[in-house]
Amino acid sequence: MNFIGTAITDVGISKKSNQDSVCVKIAETKKYGQVAMVVLCDGMGGLDKGELASATVINSFSNWFENELPGQINKLSWKQLSSDLEKLAKEQNYIIGQYGNKLGVSLGTTLTAMLVIDSKYLIIHVGDSRAYSIADSVEQLTEDQTFIHREIKAGRMTAEEAKTHPKRNMLLQCVGASRNVEPDIIIGKIKKNSVYMFCSDGFRHVLTNEEIYESFNPANLTDVNTMEQNSRYLIDLVKSRNEKDNITVALLKCYE
Template sequence: MHYLAIADTDIGNVKLTNQDSVLIKHGETEKGEILLAVICDGMGGLEKGELASATVIRTFSKWFDEELPHELEKLDLQVIAGKWDFILKDLNLKISEYGQSQNVRMGTTFTGILFVEDKYIVVHVGDTRLYHLGSYLRQMTTDQTFIAREISKGTMTPEQAHTDKRRNMLLQCVGASAKIEPEIIMGTIESGAYMLCSDGFRHEISESEIYESLNPVNLVDRDAMHSNVKYLIEKVKARQEKDNISVILVKVN
């Protein structure tokens, strides 16, 4: 496998700080290229959301550098999934305790994917998303939100959810939940591209608009990837999105 990966983030129209944090770690090993991509959308008073998301990103960057080489000696994605689950639950406790000491509620979403050999593992908390772009755009993660739960129960339509004031209400958030149970997904890598994004990116554009710009055919190199993502970010801002806006795009060859 060969990967082209880019990340773009924008403070947006309203907020004074960018509480999103993104990470791409790309390496060459005996097992071929490996790539880790993580996106976190922080929440909290003052700059505490930024601190929460950055803390999680630093932890996973350190894991990639220091722990992953040992995992590759006897690769088992189930074991890695369990360790990521433990790391996030430990971070949930530590961020929560720090927030209480500062008298502020703070936390972050988490969506991370590791590509190794011909497999991937995804771990997810909150409403940042992972998509696959192949012959169409497919959402891979499940939003852990009030409105997603209501839609799945049939008590709310997607059209109602789009304008519902509770659309940003998270059911799970690292650092702001009493306990978390991350979603874990494993599978075989497909050709095309994978996109991670914060909710600020997707509120004001349609899936068809995303696919039109980020169809893998259009992603010929990093410059094209950056250009097409920035085009969508500017479109989102022009439609008066109030949140921070972040995207990671990984093309698989």
């Protein structure tokens, strides 16, 4: 499997700082050819500490990819990889939580990360950032860990009611601000010639799946420059629609 990837983050139209963080990593291996990882975090916290929380988690996953993963490639175990990334998320939850306690500040971050090796992917997910698969259509791979999603899923709230509910932004858990985190772990098979999109909630609130597909379907994303141009087009569209949050989107195209 081969990859091209890109990520763009924007402070948006109203916030003074950007608390989103993102990275795309692609590396060559002897056994599997290219392997890739995308990590996206949407931070939150007083005194702009959300920026620190999201960047800290990004750095920990980036360091793991560069320093720990190479030792596991020859004896690949998806069970071990799942365990390692879950442990890493829980360690970061503890470290960030302790730091916040010392300062008397609550800070935390969402976490949506995908590791791709050969023809399989592993997603670890906490919060309400999202991962999507884009091939013939736009398919959401992660479930929002939010109050309103839980209520909608249980049949206690409609999607229309959720749009104006006072708890519509409440997360059920996030890395750093929860006593314990239990990440969702998703393992799946890569679709050939597909695009995987990762975004903070600020990117997706005011876009339709049709608009996302028009810009990000695999046939339209032929190179990194086009990926960046189409990402910037949608970010500018989001800003024109008065989205108040930070806006981040990352793309990974998988092809043979």
